[in-house]
Structure formats: C-alpha cells, structure tokens
Amino acid sequence: MSVQAPPKEGGGGGRLSNSAPLLIIMFILSAVFVLLAMGRNPWNDLFIDPLINALVLLNVVVLGQFGLAIILFTVLLRLATLPFTIRQFQSMKEMQAAQPKIQELNKKYKDPKRRQEEMIKLYREHNINPLGCVMPMVIQMSVFIALYRALVFVVGGSPESLIGLSERLYSFNLLQGQIPLEQTFLWLDLGQRDGTLILPLMVGLSTYVQQKMTMTPNASPEMQQQQQMMAWMMPMMLTFFTLSLPSGVGIYWVISNIFSLFASYFVYGRRLLSWRQLLPIPAPAATSAASKKAEGGDQAGDDSADDADEATASEEESDSEEPASAPAPRTRRRYGKRRGKRKNRR
Amino acid sequence: MTTVNKEATKILPIGRPRRNQFVSKLFPLVLVLALASVACATIAKPDGWAGPTLVDGILYVTPDNGEMAAIDPDDLSDLPNVNPRVVPQWSFPATDDVRCQNETESQKRDLDGIYGSPPVDNTNVYFGGYDGGVYAIDRDDGACNWFFDADGPIIGGATLVDGKLYIGSDDGILYVLDVVDGSVTASFDAGDSIWVTPLVTEHAVYVSTVAGDLFALDPETLRPIWDEPFSAAGALLTDPVLADETTLLTGGVGETLYAVDIAAGDEKWSFKGKNWFWARPLVADGTIYAADLDGEVYALDLEGESIWVAPFQADNAIRSAPLLVDDTLLVVDRKGNVYGVDPANGFGLWPAPAVLGKTVFSNPIILGDTLIIVAQGGDLFQLDLESQGRSFLKIKVES
Numbered sequence: 236m237s238v239q240a241p242p243k244e245g246g247g248g249g250r251l252s253n254s255a256p257l258l259i260i261m262f263i264l265s266a267v268f269v270l271l272a273m274g275r276n277p278w279n280d281l282f283i284d285p286l287i288n289a290l291v292l293l294n295v296v297v298l299g300q301f302g303l304a305i306i307l308f309t310v311l312l313r314l315a316t317l318p319f320t321i322r323q324f325q326s327m328k329e330m331q332a333a334q335p336k337i338q339e340l341n342k343k344y345k346d347p348k349r350r351q352e353e354m355i356k357l358y359r360e361h362n363i364n365p366l367g368c369v370m371p372m373v374i375q376m377s378v379f380i381a382l383y384r385a386l387v388f389v390v391g392g393s394p395e396s397l398i399g400l401s402e403r404l405y406s407f408n409l410l411q412g413q414i415p416l417e418q419t420f421l422w423l424d425l426g427q428r429d430g431t432l433i434l435p436l437m438v439g440l441s442t443y444v445q446q447k448m449t450m451t452p453n454a455s456p457e458m459q460q461q462q463q464m465m466a467w468m469m470p471m472m473l474t475f476f477t478l479s480l481p482s483g484v485g486i487y488w489v490i491s492n493i494f495s496l497f498a499s500y501f502v503y504g505r506r507l508l509s510w511r512q513l514l515p516i517p518a519p520a521a522t523s524a525a526s527k528k529a530e531g532g533d534q535a536g537d538d539s540a541d542d543a544d545e546a547t548a549s550e551e552e553s554d555s556e557e558p559a560s561a562p563a564p565r566t567r568r569r570y571g572k573r574r575g576k577r578k579n580r581r
Numbered sequence: 582m583t584t585v586n587k588e589a590t591k592i593l594p595i596g597r598p599r600r601n602q603f604v605s606k607l608f609p610l611v612l613v614l615a616l617a618s619v620a621c622a623t624i625a626k627p628d629g630w631a632g633p634t635l636v637d638g639i640l641y642v643t644p645d646n647g648e649m650a651a652i653d654p655d656d657l658s659d660l661p662n663v664n665p666r667v668v669p670q671w672s673f674p675a676t677d678d679v680r681c682q683n684e685t686e687s688q689k690r691d692l693d694g695i696y697g698s699p700p701v702d703n704t705n706v707y708f709g710g711y712d713g714g715v716y717a718i719d720r721d722d723g724a725c726n727w728f729f730d731a732d733g734p735i736i737g738g739a740t741l742v743d744g745k746l747y748i749g750s751d752d753g754i755l756y757v758l759d760v761v762d763g764s765v766t767a768s769f770d771a772g773d774s775i776w777v778t779p780l781v782t783e784h785a786v787y788v789s790t791v792a793g794d795l796f797a798l799d800p801e802t803l804r805p806i807w808d809e810p811f812s813a814a815g816a817l818l819t820d821p822v823l824a825d826e827t828t829l830l831t832g833g834v835g836e837t838l839y840a841v842d843i844a845a846g847d848e849k850w851s852f853k854g855k856n857w858f859w860a861r862p863l864v865a866d867g868t869i870y871a872a873d874l875d876g877e878v879y880a881l882d883l884e885g886e887s888i889w890v891a892p893f894q895a896d897n898a899i900r901s902a903p904l905l906v907d908d909t910l911l912v913v914d915r916k917g918n919v920y921g922v923d924p925a926n927g928f929g930l931w932p933a934p935a936v937l938g939k940t941v942f943s944n945p946i947i948l949g950d951t952l953i954i955v956a957q958g959g960d961l962f963q964l965d966l967e968s969q970g971r972s973f974l975k976i977k978v979e980s
Contacts, residue, residue, distance in 0.1 A: 393627035401857045401874040411815045414834045
C-alpha cells in the first residue's frame with residue numbers, strides 16, 4: 236500500500252541548484268591558482284583576511300561590541316548558506332524516506348553492479364543527492380577553522396596578536412579606527428577561554444540537541460551506530476575543544492547550532508522537536524520487534540531481514556508513506572503496560 | 582552468470598560491511614583530526630617584549646615570560662659556542678609565592694608578560710606586568726620591596742624621574758607612584774587603555790591612549806596642559822619621543838607618524854607609512870628614523886620630508902626600535918633578522934642580515950661591541966657588531 240513519490244518535474248532548476256556548489260568550488264579553485272601564481276597565500280587572502288575585515292566592519296555596525304559582531308556575523312553567514320543547509324536537511328529527509336527501498340534493493344540484488352544501477356535509479360526517483368550534506372559541512376568546517384584563526388588575530392588576547400592583525404587589516408580608516416577591539420562580552424573575554432565552563436557547556440548542549448534533531452531515525456545499523464556515536468562524541472569533543480579555544484569561537488558554535496535548530500524545524504517541522512527525542516535512551520530491541528510486527532505485511536516473506544533494519548525501515552515508511560500505522564504499536568509495545576494503566580486511571 | 586553471482590554473494594558479506602565500517606569510522610576520525618588541529622593551535626599568550634636595560638654594569642633582562650633577571654655582563658664573555666648558558670645573579674619571581682614588603686602574606690606571582698624595559702635606580706628595578714602589578718625589585722638580591730596593583734594589565738613601560746615612577750595601565754589610568762613605598766601620589770584617567778611608556782620632561786608628561794588621544798599633563802598634578810588632547814585617527818602605540826625642543830613624535834594604527842607641537846598640542850606634520858607604527862622612532866642628528874609594521878624604515882627630516890630616495894625594506898614587521906651605532910643603523914625585524922643599514926642613504930651595509938631565527942619585538946641595546954637582543958620566550962642573543970652580523974651567540978638564561 237505504499238504510495239511512491241512522483242518523480243519531480245522541472246529538472247532545469249534542480250540541475251542549476253545542483254551545479255551551484257560545483258560552480259562555487261570551481262570559482263574558488265581558480266582563485267586559489269591565481270593567488271598561488273602571484274606568490275600569495277590563498278588561505279589567508281581568500282578566507283582569513285576577508286573574514287577578519289568583515290568581523291571588524293560588523294564591529295562598527297554593532298557600535299564596538301565585538302561579541303555582538305560575532306553573533307551578527309554568524310547569523311549573516313548562516314543566512315547566506317541557508318540554501319545549502321536546507322538542502323542538507325532535505326537530502327537527509329529524502330534519504331530517510333528512501334531507506335526502506337534502499338534496504339530492499341540491498342537484499343534483492345546481490346550483484347553489486349546491478350544493485351548500484353538500481354540505487355542510482357532510486358536516487359533519481361527520489362531526487363536524492365548522496366553528497367548533498369557534504370557542501371554545508373565543508374563550509375561549516377572551513378568557516379570554523381577560518382574564524383578561529385581570525386579570532387586569534389582579532390582578539391588574540393595579547394598585544395603580540397595585534398602585530399599579526401596589522402598585516403591583515405585593510406587600509407580603511409573605518410576599520411583601522413576600531414583597533415584594538417573590545418575584548419569583553421557578557422562574562423567572557425573573547426580572546427581567551429571561558430574559565431567558568433558556562434560557554435563550553437552551552438556549546439556541548441546545543442550541539443547535542445542539534446545532533447539529536449537531525450538524526451536519521453531509520454538508518455541502517457552501521458549508520459545508526461555512527462549517528463549514536465556522533466550524537467555523543469561531537470558535543471563532548473566540542474565541549475572539550477571550547478575549553479581550550481577563544482570564547483568567540485564558542486559563541487559562533489552556540490549561535491550556529493541554534494540557527495541549525497531553526498533550519499531543521501523549518502525542514503522537518505514540529506515532529507522532531509520532542510523532548511523525548513533528546514533523552515539519551517537508546518532504541519531498545521523491543522522497538523525493532525514492534526516495528527517488525529507493524530511492518531509484517533510488507534516484508535513478511537523476508538525472513539533473513541535484519542531486525543534493526545526492519546525497525547528503522549518501518550519507522551521510515553510510517554514517516555513518509557503510512558503515517559498512521561507504525562508509531563502507535565511501537566510506543567505501545569515499549570511503554571504499553573504503564574500507559575495502559577494510566578489510561579485506565581484516567 | 583551463476584558463477585558470477587555466487588562470487589558476488591561470497592564477496593559481499595565480507596567486503597561491504599568492512600567498507601561501511603571503515604567509512605563510518607573514518608568520518609568521525611577526520612572530524613576529530615580537523616578539530617584537534619584547530620584546538621592544538623594555542624591561544625596567543627601575552628609573552629611581553631621588554632628589552633634589556635644596562636645600568637651600572639648590570640644587565641636586566643626577561644629570561645622567560647613574566648620574569649626579570651639580573652646578569653653580570655662579564656658572564657657573557659668567553660661563553661662556549663655550543664649551548665652557551667648564563668646563570669643570573671637573581672631572578673624574579675624566584676618561587677611561585679612571593680611576599681612583597683608592603684604585603685601581609687605571600688601571593689602567587691604570575692606576571693604573564695613584561696612589556697617595558699625596566700628603569701633602575703640605586704635601590705630598585707621597576708617594571709609592570711600583564712597581571713596588572715607594578716613591582717619594585719631590589720637590584721641587589723631580587724627581593725620584592727613593594728608591589729602596586731593597577732586595575733588593568735601593564736603593557737607600556739615605566740618612566741623614573743625624581744623619585745617618581747610614571748606608569749600607564751590598560752585600565753586607562755596613568756599612575757604616579759612614590760618609589761619608596763609604591764604609594765600613589767597622583768593619577769590621571771586618560772579614558773582609554775594606555776599601552777605606551779610615558780615621556781616625562783621638565784615641563785610635561787606626555788602619554789597617549791589606544792583611543793588615539795595624546796595628553797600633555799603637568800608633571801606634579803597630572804592636570805592637562807593642552808585645552809584638548811591631540812587626537813589621531815587610530816590607536817597611538819609608539820612611545821612618544823621628542824624630535825626637537827618643540828616637536829613630539831607619536832604614531833600607531835592609522836599608518837601615520839605624527840609630529841605634534843608640544844606647546845599647543847596641534848599637528849605640525851604627519852607622515853604616512855605603509856602600515857602601523859609601533860616601534861619607537863629614533864631621533865639622531867636631526868634625522869628621524871621610523872619603522873613600520875610593513876618592515877619599512879624611513880628617514881625623515883624634522884619637517885617630515887623623506888631623506889632617503891626609498892625606504893629600507895626589511896623582510897618582516899618591525900616593532901623593535903632602530904638603533905644607531907657609529908655609522909650603522911641597526912634594525913631588527915619580527916623574524917629576528919638583524920640589518921646593518923647606512924643611515925645616509927638607507928642602503929644595506931652588511932652583506933646579509935643576521936638571522937636569529939626567533940621572533941623579536943623588543944628594543945635591543947648595545948653592550949660594548951655587541952648588540953644584545955631579547956627574543957620572545959626569553960632567549961638572549963649577543964651579536965658581534967664587528968662581524969657585521971656573521972657572528973652571534975644564542976644564550977640561554979637559566980631562570
């Protein structure tokens with residue numbers, strides 16, 4: 236009874252948006268080659284220096300509060316890369332929707348070549364770009380590293396760092412007049428690590444929530460394992476790193492994560508913003524059993540199917556194709572007894 | 582076909598999961614490495630760039646971040662070429678906890694960095710630390726005679742005149758301290774951070790701020806002499822110096838060196854460089870030698886006109902003040918390249934610069950026939966001037 240999503244019309248626009256990252260990469264590569272030929276450092280000329288000057292310029296806008304300049308910069312940057320971010324989430328959502336079929340194909344076709352062909356066909360049908368999430372991540376990571384380097388120069392926390400800044404600041408009175416920048420923001424010294432642990436914890440918490448919100452619930456066991464690992468590892472890692480990074484970078488992470496939460500809300504809707512999802516309760520075996528039951532009609536003949544696979548697959552189908560059938564029995568199986576009692580009490 | 586399929590089924594259970602596992606583990610690993618590489622780059626610490634001071638045959642240097650030491654210059658002669666080391670007469674702080682005489686109990690001393698060359702009188706060596714403390718250290722044994730706590734880091738140096746110590750702080754206050762006990766005899770709120778060493782003359786104290794204001798103050802009361810402070814376009818970072826009896830030089834972030842009339846505080850002329858001026862200008866024989874953070878050294882007359890056809894170009898930024906010895910202008914850039922320049926025309930005199938291989942921001946001094954340079958981190962370099970930069974020693978000062 237599954238309803239297949241119709242192939243999308245108007246491929247022209249899609250092709251254009253698909254080629255946008257490629258065009259950007261080609262443009263950046265050309266600029267890199269030109270700068271290398273000129274004997275300059277492309278990383279500095281293309282990323283660090285413009286970033287530093289943009290930050291100082293924003294400092295003018297926010298009347299000398301550099302902490303606000305970082306927040307404004309983060310919001311503007313995330314707005315500029317919003318199409319990529321939404322595309323990333325949409326790609327994840329589409330991938331999520333296609334998971335049952337992908338797993339079906341995995342089981343159905345043993346010949347790798349044939350399987351790959353079918354996969355490509357499936358991706359086309361669902362308009363999935365398997366690398367759709369790479370570009371936003373590359374942008375995020377590049378900006379993060381560049382911002383860190385920029386902050387070391389801009390609010391390096393020492394007079395020595397200003398000497399490095401002098402080589403990177405453009406010769407405009409508007410920018411030069413801002414030096415040295417205000418280093419304090421709220422309780423933070425932007426060029427130094429936050430000794431109070433508040434900011435690292437905020438970074439960890441916001442990263443955890445963000446990871447949880449964007450997790451694909453019905454991925455393959457390997458992917459699930461990876462997601463579970465990342466859901467814990469990323470926040471812990473970033474908390475740890477924020478302990479040793481300038482506070483300005485921590486502010487960037489927190490604001491960026493909050494922005495991602497809004498973006499995911501925009502794509503996934505309210506469904507994912509449930510507090511239960513944030514709780515660190517791993518999906519128990521019962522889930523898969525329940526799902527198996529729920530999904531029994533669809534995949535009854537497939538005895539060799541992996542339990543977890545089926546569980547995730549059923550959840551996916553419930554999300555994309557059969558909204559009413561799957562979630563109810565699953566929750567009943569997990570919490571059935573207690574809920575039943577509550578129900579009776581009511 | 583059947584055979585192929587069989588092979589495929591044979592391979593799949595072994596090959597695919599392994600590849601998936603590899604990819605799934607590789608991604609977090611790459612992420613960890615990327616973030617770790619960022620985190621490993623440490624936050625720049627305020628190391629300080631105090632240059633050495635030579636007084637009464639004793640050399641006062643900063644052998645490490647936030648440390649001051651006294652060295653007998655005789656100990657610097659006849660050092661071995663391999664791994665030369667010198668043991669100072671004393672160093673401060675000698676232990677983690679030190680009690681100054683005007684304190685009731687010992688305190689942990691972490692000065693972070695010392696930025697100004699220390700003035701010395703018959704009793705004490707005076708300097709401020711990035712920790713906001715002003716220290717008077719006994720010049721004989723390194724004991725702390727008194728300590729004054731300013732509200733902000735001390736990034737400039739102190740000036741000692743007639744038993745008074747003039748020192749500015751990042752909190753924007755210029756303090757005048759009694760050298761006997763460190764008590765504040767006068768103070769002036771400049772409104773923004775002071776990062777320079779005040780210039781004290783018979784008639785006035787000149788001090789500038791990072792807001793770009795230059796003040797002329799009464800030496801006794803610290804009341805402003807000018808109706809309005811001189812205002813520059815950007816932060817003023819160079820230590821103010823007198824070009825002649827009526828002109829004061831200052832410069833900073835705006836890439837401009839200013840000549841200010843000391844009577845009224847008006848601009849006489851200005852000279853645009855290629856980058857910020859942070860090195861203290863040198864005035865000798867009616868010529869101003871000023872270096873900027875682009876590595877250019879300019880020679881100007883007292884009207885602000887260039888004397889050389891073209892400025893001397895060093896490899897890197899120059900924060901260290903140029904020095905004139907006999908007929909050689911000595912210039913040290915950030916990368917630790919030491920140049921001998923002809924003061925008449927700005928051409929290089931030495932066949933090649935001495936390459937110290939260490940970052941240098943401090944002002945060098947002359948000790949006999951040698952140039953003494955303190956690099957960031959505390960290494961002491963002794964460069965033989967007669968060798969024109971070909972011979973130098975990197976001396977480790979035991980702290």
